[in-house]
Amino acid sequence: MSTRLAKGGRLIDRSAALDFTFNGKRMKGFAGDTLGAALLANDQMLVGRSFKYHRPRGIVAAGPEEPNALVNLGSGARLEPNQRVTITELFDGLEATSQNHWPSLEFDVGVVNNYAARFLPAGFYYKTFIHPRPFWKHVFEPVIRQSAGLGKAPKDRDADRYEQAYAFCDLLVVGGGIAGLQAALVAGRAGARVLLLEQAAHWGGRAPVDGDVIDGKPAGEWVDEAVAALEGMENVTLRARCMAAGVYDHGYVLADEKVADHTPGDGRPKHRLWRIRAGKILTATGAIERPLSFAGNDIPGVMLAASVRDYVVNWAVSPGDRTVVVTNNDDGYRTAIALREAGLAVPAIVDARSAPAGALVEKARALGLRIEAGRGIAKVKGGKRVTSVAICLQAGEGAVIDEIACDAVAMSGGWSPVVHLWSHCGGKLTWDRVQACFRPDPGRAPLNHDGGAMVYAAGASNGEMTAAAALADATEQAGAVLAALGMKPKRAKAPVAEAVAEGPMEAVWIMPQGASVELKSKMWLDYQNDVKVSDVQLAAREGYESVEHTKRYTTLGMATDQGKLSNINGLAVLAGALNADIPQVGTTTFRPPYVPVTLGALAGEARGEIFQPLRRTPMHDWHERNGAYFEPVGLWRRPYCFPRAGETHEQAVHREVVNTRERLGLLDASTLGKIIVKGPDAGRFLDMLYTGVMSTLPVGKCRYGLMCNEQGFLSDDGVVARIDEETWLCHTTSGGADRIHAWMEDWLQCEWWDWQVFTANVTEQYAQVAVVGPNARKVLEKLGGMDVSKEALPFMTWADGTLGGFPCRVYRISFSGELSYEIAVPASHGAAFWEALHAAGAEFGAMPYGTEALHIMRAEKGFIMIGDETDGTVIPQDLNLDWAISKKKADYLGKRGQARNFLASADRWKLVGFETLDGSVIPDGSYVVAPGVNANGQGNTQGRVTSTYYSPTLKKGIAMGLLLRGPSRMGEVVEFNTVTGGTVKARVVDPVFYDKDGEKQNV
């Protein structure tokens, strides 16, 4: 059984006991524990079920490489699935539950998959669930979804908050082990701005656990001194609990800081996502131990050897009373020694090498440990826990020589440098035959914006596996980084770690070497995705030669651990099956994040009210107080309508239309774009921008204009006012102000930069109100201050003045067909002016109206709307707007595009009005059907509806749309398709449905 040792534990505080639960069972741990350590201390080795076969699984590792021990943390609004117990800090009241099992962890029905394992080989899903096709959607997928998947997505809104922050530094050091600390010391002393990140809560990495001695002191002491020295440097920032997730172009790094995972509910952000921009990046991310592939290597109790050591030394947790160590290298002996020194039994060290030698081997011998050289494990026995191992010759086929009773197995297959961050941005690797690992190739580092190396690696992550080599490498790499930054290291004595004479490791990819298929189908490569040696070999036999294809076919390395334990072993097995060299087979692509980052951190502060900027007009509060129903227009929120008690939105809209046409409507038109264009060349510039002529517009007058892109398609429209000799004010659509302003600046800066024109986007300087209806003039006259008569201010003119004491600019323009004034006042007076209009307008029947009434009224008048009648493929000529296109101008943006033969053709779909024969409203999005079918067997079309409404004014359905040669087909009856499959008949009519002569707006 696993248990807490009576003494020791360098990271735990025995005076601070913590209570937590696992699957409802109350357990105890100490401050400083990880959840993994605490579970083992409570003899909870079994923590989950595997993904595919639902085999019982235990804790394997002590760090982020853990593939098995994923749990649900918390509950309700703080439920987090798929949390690794090995990197979860214990806190008082922690609740964890196991996942991927039903009905219980101890008894799981899904385990039948295990007995059907030979029917679920690699590629099983691809091969099986293809035919018959309809079965996928209705049978296979629902069943698979039910049984697959780790954890459950939380249903409640996350109770925690998250944030993001930017950081900048000359050098980002990732990893707070001895290599990272030393590199940070060198760079820090040289005056570089250094940011040092460590994913764990504590500094020092492996060295203190491994018993290294630095400058004559235990590594732990050296680490404490180094951290203290770094904390004393103003130019150095240290962040523990901060995992660098990904390296991106030009020194950009994302890192996830677990600010309050271990103190939930204390009001701090749970995570903080750092967006770091580093001059150079140095990875000191260490190495990960590889499992060995022997039969039964997934039975709970089989663990990584160094992780076993971590549990003993860091947390005083013994994973088992009797631990068999199996290894192909000297480092495994450290675990045997640590166990023995903690008073635990090590029945045997099974060493695949025939003649192990070296200081650690000798030390183990001296301790009287039994060393089985040239041996391997034939099979691990046990169900939910290891009970014994059968020993065989590594060189043989698995004939059992001996069986040793034990309750834990510590395995070491050698070490793989953590090269993820090095590789994210294109850093290349080189195969190290001696250590059987991929390590960074310094000649092919990822590149920065200046073409120089962006990422450096140091220590174990650079393949320098011993403390002595890692420290020396860190000093050297930090020096190289400083040189690249144009800085010099300060002279300081480099720390030296005592060298331990280690014998060479020997690569072992399958144990025993000649294992039978039966054994190989119990050798797990990828614990999380249940991929075995036999699966990879099957893939190779079926022709999967590329490692990227094999990965997808077998799902090797595709789980949330991204194959931290399985990748090298898997590709070595593949190489063996293909009879190829490992470097020839190559690795799969490393992609961020290194460890999964919670979605909350990625969203950061962008949730709730600040999920997205919401643009408000100066009258927004009034609209809210008066019950407006809003709709988004770009990022603006505009009132769609103002429903009264008991009214539907439709009823409200109809009331607003009728009231505006009969009495007085007030529209908040502040969102309308307003751009000032000024200069000696402003007229010439606007003549290029608009299809019509703006240079001839007299001062004091307004003119409607169209803008097209270079292809000739309509992009925006609006009324232009000539302010003075050199100044025009261009109104744009509500969504278009920023886009059109940018468009203007593009042409002025990049094409006509010698033209003397300045622009300014003054959209938000003004609150604008459309005062519309037969009583419009009356209310303005009541406010008083300027002459708004037909004579003083005729249609399509403007004037400055005051109304009711407000400074304003009044435009006589109309988008409704009614007598209409659009009045701009400074935004900081907008709300007061709006209220003044309502107060003065009460006796004239004033009511606010929203965007839907606006849309209906403009459709009744046959006015087009950018985005309704246009969709990026419509030219002004399609909308019969030839009157707004100058024939005289030699050039305007879009003129050449419109001359293309397919746009100039007579066979275009052109704008007309439609009236259904039965008075109904044509469904939005309907097409006009045409005889026959196209090449795809779909019904032919000859037009489509672009705007369709019930007209409260005319009391029937009206519509505008585009129809093949439409204007020549007046009076014809066409058919629109409907949602239900039928059609509705409509007559082609003039799109101006109301006041065709424009008498009402011109009074």
Next chain:
Amino acid sequence: MLLLECPYCGVKAEETELSPGYEAHLKRYGPGSTDEEFEAYMFARKNPKGVHFERWRHTYGCGKWFLAARCTATLEVFGTYPAQVGEPPAEIIEKIKARRPDWKGYK
């Protein structure tokens, strides 16, 4: 995420402060141009793997358009310069030639 220095205000702007404007040094073809010229101007883009000249706007900064020479494969930036030029500055051409001896020129 790219980092480009705005030649007008000197800010080392990250990509989120910029708007892309695609290929630089295009010559506009308007009325009177042939269909082939107009098609080439409107639609045909180099999209090279290697040295490329692009338009960028410092949208969240000074609002100015500038041009950038960079390698689309390695993301090395050879330089940025104001948009009011007909062709890339000589020193940028020189720098690219030094860094990419096989480069065939910007046209």
Next chain:
Amino acid sequence: MSEPKSALGGAVSEGFVTIREIGPVGMITLRAKPDAAGLAKAVKAAAGTGLPEVRRIVTEGDRACGWMSPDEYLLVLPYAAVGGALEAVGKAMAGSHHLAVDVSDARAVFRVEGAKAEQVLAKLSPVDFGALATGELRRTRAAQVAAAFWKDGDGFTVVCFRSVARYVFDLLATGAKPGSELG
């Protein structure tokens, strides 16, 4: 005629730094090439300052002039003084190509005050505060919208568009919540 009203009516939020909406503040966008005749005179008359260097803002009492782009300046002055300043600019630059417009009402202005003020901004803007010079006017984005700020006294003055005043205020207030200090 009513009193001019700033977007949020002077909202305040207390966190580990204080966020205050101030204003209305008078602002003029002045567009002119740096060598335009009368520019220095116009800026002196309107803002009381000399011309700022690239990316700098020069302050004189309650007025200031900031460099916004190679041909744009931001004049900051009391709200009530805008009319007079526009007149002065027009007079100084008569016959010289320029554009001067009142943008006082198009903006919202905040003060972010306290020893850790820059930590709040560092959560919103991709700006290296370690490299931010004294008197530097930085135009950038605050989360998803355009913003500009400069260090002033014991904090920063932050300017954004009026329509997103609430968004920016909420962002700043959220970033300043106690317990979320960056160090």
